[in-house]
Amino acid sequence: MNPLARSARYLRILRALAAHTLSRELAFRGNFLVKVSVEVLWLAIMLAFYKVVFARSSNVAGWNEPQYLFFVGCFFALNGLIEMLFLDNCNEFSELVRTGDLDALLLKPIDEQFLITCRRIDWGCAPNVFMGSGVMAMALYQMSWRFDPVKSAAFLATFACGVAIAYAFMVLLTSLSVWMVRNQSLMEMWWLFSSLARYPKEIFSGRWAEPLGMFFTYFIPILIVVNVPANVMVRAFDPAMVLMMLVATAALLWISRRFFLFALESYRSASS
Amino acid sequence: MTPPEAAILMPPPPRAIGSLPLAVKKYLAIFRASLLERMTYRADFLLGTILRFLPMVTTILLWRAIYAGSGQQSLAGFRYREMIAYLLLTNISRMFSSMPGLAGGVAREVREGTIKRYMIQPMDMIGYLLVYRIAHKITYIIMSFIPYALLFGVCHSFFDGFPDLATLGEYALALAIAFVVGFFFEASVGMVGFWFLEVTSLLYIVMTLNFFVSGHMLPLDLLPEPWSGLLKLLPFQYMAYFPAVVFLGKAKGAELAWGLAGGVLWSAFFIVLSRVLYRRGLRRYSAFGG
Numbered sequence: 001m002n003p004l005a006r007s008a009r010y011l012r013i014l015r016a017l018a019a020h021t022l023s024r025e026l027a028f029r030g031n032f033l034v035k036v037s038v039e040v041l042w043l044a045i046m047l048a049f050y051k052v053v054f055a056r057s058s059n060v061a062g063w064n065e066p067q068y069l070f071f072v073g074c075f076f077a078l079n080g081l082i083e084m085l086f087l088d089n090c091n092e093f094s095e096l097v098r099t100g101d102l103d104a105l106l107l108k109p110i111d112e113q114f115l116i117t118c119r120r121i122d123w124g125c126a127p128n129v130f131m132g133s134g135v136m137a138m139a140l141y142q143m144s145w146r147f148d149p150v151k152s153a154a155f156l157a158t159f160a161c162g163v164a165i166a167y168a169f170m171v172l173l174t175s176l177s178v179w180m181v182r183n184q185s186l187m188e189m190w191w192l193f194s195s196l197a198r199y200p201k202e203i204f205s206g207r208w209a210e211p212l213g214m215f216f217t218y219f220i221p222i223l224i225v226v227n228v229p230a231n232v233m234v235r236a237f238d239p240a241m242v243l244m245m246l247v248a249t250a251a252l253l254w255i256s257r258r259f260f261l262f263a264l265e266s267y268r269s270a271s272s
Numbered sequence: 273m274t275p276p277e278a279a280i281l282m283p284p285p286p287r288a289i290g291s292l293p294l295a296v297k298k299y300l301a302i303f304r305a306s307l308l309e310r311m312t313y314r315a316d317f318l319l320g321t322i323l324r325f326l327p328m329v330t331t332i333l334l335w336r337a338i339y340a341g342s343g344q345q346s347l348a349g350f351r352y353r354e355m356i357a358y359l360l361l362t363n364i365s366r367m368f369s370s371m372p373g374l375a376g377g378v379a380r381e382v383r384e385g386t387i388k389r390y391m392i393q394p395m396d397m398i399g400y401l402l403v404y405r406i407a408h409k410i411t412y413i414i415m416s417f418i419p420y421a422l423l424f425g426v427c428h429s430f431f432d433g434f435p436d437l438a439t440l441g442e443y444a445l446a447l448a449i450a451f452v453v454g455f456f457f458e459a460s461v462g463m464v465g466f467w468f469l470e471v472t473s474l475l476y477i478v479m480t481l482n483f484f485v486s487g488h489m490l491p492l493d494l495l496p497e498p499w500s501g502l503l504k505l506l507p508f509q510y511m512a513y514f515p516a517v518v519f520l521g522k523a524k525g526a527e528l529a530w531g532l533a534g535g536v537l538w539s540a541f542f543i544v545l546s547r548v549l550y551r552r553g554l555r556r557y558s559a560f561g562g
Contacts, residue, residue, distance in 0.1 A: 034473035038480055045484045052494050057342035060334070195327040203333040212329070 010114060018121050025123045035124030039080070043131050046072055061202035066142040067234045068200070073135030074230045075198055078159065080128025082166045087190070088122045090170050094177035103269050113260050117171060136233075143234065151233055154242055158229040161249040165225050168252035169193055175256075175263035197225045221248045298395070299403045306407035328363075328423065332356055348493040354520060355491070356430040360423070361516035362488050367413065368447045369454030369486075369511035371405060378462025379471040382557065391554070398459060398546060405455060439521055442528060446515035449535035453510045456542035463546060466553025487513025507538040 025032050050072055054065045063071060093116060096102040105115055173189055196216055201223040204213025216223040221244075228245045231238065339352045350358060378401070381387040390397040424431075435443070461478060465471045483489060486508040492500050503509060514531055517523045523531050 031470075031473060034476070038473075038476045041477060041480050045480070045489070048484065049489060052490060053338055055496070056344070056347050056494070057338050059341040061337040061341070192326045195330055199330055199334050200337075203330070203337045205333075206336075209329075209333055 010111075013110070013114075014118060017119060021121045022123055032124055036127050039125065039128050040131070043076060043128075043135070046076065047135070061200045061205070063200050063202070063235075066139045067230075069142065070136050070139035070234045071200060071226065071230045073132045073137075073139060074159070074233075075132070075226045076135060077129050077132025078162050078166070078226055078229075079194055079197075080125050080132055081163055082170070084122050084125035084129065086117055086167055086170055087125075089117050089119050090174040093174045094180075097177050097267065100269050102267065106264070106267075112264060113171070113257065117167075117174070139234070145234070151237060154237065155229050155233040158232055158242055158245055161245045162225040162229055164249045165221065165245075165252055166193075166197075168249075168256035169222065171256040171260050175260045178263040178267050193222050196222050197227075200230075201227045221245075221252075224248065299399070302400060302403050303407045306404045307411055328360070331359055332427075335359070348491065349522070350491055350493070353430045353432075356427065357520060358491055358516050360427055360430065361519050362512040364420075365447070365450050365512045365515040366488060367416065368409065368515070369450040371454050371458040374401065374405065374455070374458040375462035375465075375475050376472055377401075378459060379465030382465040382553070383470075387557070398550060401459065402455065409451070435519060435521055439519070442532070443515060443519045445532060446510070446518040446535065449510050449532070449539055450512075450515050452539040453507050453535065453542060456539065456546045457507060457511075459546040460542055460549055463549035463553050466549070466557055482508055482511065485509075486511040487516070491517070505534075507542070510535045510538060 050069065053060065054068070058064070060068055093102075096105065096116075102116075106112055108115060170190060201213055201217060204210060204216075204223070213223065224241070224245055228241050232242065335352065335355050339347070339355075345351055347355070378397075381397075387397065389395075390400070434440070461471065461475060464474065468474070485503050485506065487503075488511075492503045492509060492513050494500075495503065504513075514523070514535065518528065518531070
């Protein structure tokens with residue numbers, strides 16, 4: 001099958017899976033509404049924190065109030081997208097390994113990584129993407145931002161790269177479940193990662209923090225996930241950083257793919 | 273003789289069975305079993321505990337940037353070092369007050385009907401859960417001791433040394449209140465399961481809100497009035513804020529006395545509330561099937 005037809009086939013499958021999970025979600029509308037209200041509450045808490053901070057400070061690590069607001073919105077939207085598309089699927093992987101239910105998925109005539117990591121869409125997190133976008137729009141309005149096609153295109157590209165990098169990290173962590181069946185702490189590792197991405201990377205300054213910041217920018221590039229798209233849009237447009245992000249995305253997607261396949265080779269079925 | 277069906281529907285018998293040593297023995301056996309259960313996944317648990325400290329690094333860096341941006345030495349009476357000490361101490365408060373799985377567990381027992389074991393066995397459900405939780409908390413505190421000692425050792429410069437003995441005593445009392453309020457508050461939320469079978473969603477909302485209103489995220493003093501004063505009247509502050517400010521010596525004299533009195537009152541309130549909800553819940557509870 002040529003790559004184009006293959007992509008079209010996977011897109012069709014993704015659409016069918018999305019429709020299926022949406023119908024499941026709508027069968028439990030009350031639960032869906034509560035999930036959304038928890039997310040609204042969480043955003044409200046993040047904004048309250050931001051308001052309290054800027055009531056007493058004019059800037060945080062060189063980010064002024066509307067710039068920081070944009071950063072918060074960007075993080076919320078990006079994290080929402082990751083949670084919506086991949087988090088639940090990856091979280092379930094260790095249970096599939098433990099029970100041996102993974103066998104059934106491996107027998108399907110479809111790419112294993114696609115099936116395992118994209119099987120379900122958590123529609124309860126979909127509003128996060130819109131809410132995050134709303135916060136970003138509000139921040140742009142506050143700073144009287146003028147539309148710039150180059151910046152906007154670079155933002156969309158780096159935002160997509162941010163999602164891909166976060167996905168690659170999640171796949172790497174998920175793959176470890178094959179060896180460490182109980183990966184509750186590995187998912188906590190994910191929360192650690194997202195907490196690193198939650199703040200501007202300029203806070204990593206000083207004697208011991210700067211090397212740490214460099215480490216998480218160039219070696220394990222989790223700091224660039226939200227920082228680069230937010231920077232591109234509302235602060236300095238740094239082509240070198242954008243280029244680095246593109247390279248990091250390609251490299252991490254490749255590494256995580258290889259590692260995932262290697263992990264599957266080590267899988268020993270638990271059933272029968 | 274009481275038919276078995278009627279026995280299931282009856283409220284739990286009063287704790288008449290057994291002499292005191294037997295009752296103690298019974299709860300000691302539960303304590304031991306819970307202790308062993310908690311030690312099964314120790315590597316996983318230790319790893320999780322260590323990782324939980326890592327976001328502390330970003331928090332320290334963020335607050336340093338906030339203080340630098342404000343150009344002030346003190347925000348709402350907290351100097352930078354005190355702020356970090358406060359945020360570190362809220363982790364200790366939460367170690368005592370957080371009760372993962374308690375409310376969800378109670379609601380699940382109601383939903384699945386396993387709650388009837390407390391009705392036919394000479395055991396009080398809240399008593400059982402309390403002992404079970406104490407065992408888990410003790411293992412958690414013992415196993416977290418090394419990583420916490422390491423964290424506080426590394427961060428010792430944020431503290432002005434150890435407080436005096438009197439303050440330490442008050443702090444121990446505040447932590448005990450944190451545990452009691454945390455346990456009975458969540459047990460009460462779990463009892464709601466008698467009326468609404470699914471409380472997980474309610475629990476998510478309560479826990480998310482609690483993160484902010486308990487002062488876990490930032491000291492309540494930083495909030496503008498009337499929010500700051502209002503939140504200090506609510507029970508949630510005892511789960512994070514209050515023990516931390518007691519340790520830092522920020523609550524003294526009358527303020528401390530009122531704080532402790534409030535904590536005792538809220539503890540009593542939730543102990544009674546969980547009992548009342550349990551009694552009433554059992555009255556409307558109906559078990560079907562074997």
